């Protein structure tokens with residue numbers, strides 16, 4: 076596995092592979108790998124000859140009072156894990172490499188980036204779409220893999236790819252969870268032991284909602300109230316939002332159908348956790 080820090084070097088390396096007819100897969104990450112990240116590498120591996128993992132804690136997607144500086148980092152561990160998981164290249168640029176000074180051009184997916192997480196994080200998705208567009212232009216992957224954990228992000232990226240005609244296939248891989256149901260996240264390391272104990276209430280509430288829907292409750296308001304009541308039983312939980320939305324436009328729905336999912340953001344102390352589930356599984 077190669078570690079490449081310069082755009083020019085990565086381009087030359089990938090030109091060789093493309094000339095040899097290799098299919099290139101990209102897994103964009105901010106590092107501090109857990110099984111969620113590693114599962115995306117497996118998915119990319121199945122679908123491509125060369126797997127590029129990008130590791131960049133992207134400053135433009137953090138708001139002024141967010142956790143950019145304290146975001147967990149451990150490159151040596153990440154390098155080892157990615158290598159063990161069969162990645163071919165880690166692209167690990169620094170900020171100067173990715174953001175020439177001054178940097179004046181951004182990609183914005185309107186509407187979709189202003190709702191759900193976009194309400195409390197107004198510049199977040201602009202940062203995400205901009206860095207992902209840059210990675211697509213630098214790497215020109217045939218396929219890129221994102222996690223359903225960040226459902227809104229995946230939906231926005233698919234829309235950006237469709238709107239701007241990026242020649243890349245987007246695969247969205249399932250959420251990987253801890254044994255107690257908590258969705259894996261690099262930010263889980265911020266939780267105190269008491270917060271960590273209470274955090275699985277999020278997934279339990281979402282599972283209970285799925286059961287309600289399976290029993291025939293399709294009223295989004297009722298299901299949302301049930302999720303709220305459940306999560307509120309955890310004394311340290313502070314709900315930011317619970318929304319049942321349409322998969323295409325992220326607009327709230329009144330009636331649950333196969334095109335809807337529930338997304339939540341819940342604070343435990345200073346840590347903001349997100350999760351989501353599709354309430355009616357089309358494959359059932």
Ligand code: AMP
Pocket residue numbers: 103104105106110111112114115220221222223224225248249250251252258259260261
């Ligand atoms: P991050 O490093 O947090 O920016 O995440 C990089 C990629 O990993 C994104 O596509 C995330 O959606 C995905 N990801 C993060 N956590 C999980 C998880 N628990 N399960 C599946 N994918 C995940």
